Amino acid sequence: MLTISDREFDMLTAFIKENFGINLPDTKKYLVIARLQSVLQEKGMHDFTSFLQYLASDSSGEALQTLVSRLTTNHTYFMREAIHFTYVKTTVLPEIIKNLPDLDLRIWSAGCSSGQEAYTLAMLIADYFGAHKSAWDTRILATDISPRVLEQAKRGIYDLGDLDNIPEAWQRRYFKAVDSERRAVVPQIKNEVIFRYYNLMNQPFPFKKKFHIIFCRNVMIYFDSSTKKKLINAFYDITADGGYFFVGLSEALNRQDIPYRYIRPSVYQKG
């Protein structure tokens, strides 16, 4: 059985925090071993010191990508925390689009995992705008740090069971059968989402235009409070006036610490 010394664990977790913001306390020791064990085996390494050397010496980016793919938690699903999508439809969109003369609605799904959040937003937007959609630019930026989940997201193919939470009318309109078990997002929706690799630790964000809606749900739960605070300030700077910021329903943000105005649990607004 592979073991990790305290020193190796401290070095590895410091590296992970520095590069991805993800905070792994001592209680996650066994999780780290379990998730990295097969990587070490594949590389013929017998201890974490060799793995740390590999991380430090690899300039191809492969080591970093392997680490990210193994250690990030990518759990997600369509219509997750559906109350947010209802709120976007009933409150956020009507309010925002009446002040958008250039018909350019900008949305960012930050920490999008395998794409279900961004595609849910794209279906919502298509449904909301209906026949008027073609007049608008509503493309959604969806970013993540894990190349593995981004590949799945770009493919846009999901198991039939993954569609269970999606309203039937949307399932019929926005998916087509690949085979008896799988469904593909139709091009009309797929083309509305731009998936990109982006590490949220790279701040300030390099985007020229500000966003009207930012979703960063269930991502910051792995960050410590100072990393979180810095990241929220970076989101604030890139939010348009009157724009909205969503976090996961279980993520309590300290209202005193953040520049956004609190609207309701997990929903914030600039200005």
Ligand SMILES: C[S@@+](CC[C@H](N)C(=O)[O-])C[C@H]1O[C@@H](n2cnc3c(N)ncnc32)[C@H](O)[C@@H]1O
């Ligand atoms: C649990 S998933 C959340 C997916 C989706 N937002 C949702 O709520 O269902 C968290 C995602 O955040 C990503 N993530 C973690 N740290 C990140 C970072 N530093 N930069 C970008 N994405 C990151 C992970 O790769 C993972 O896919």
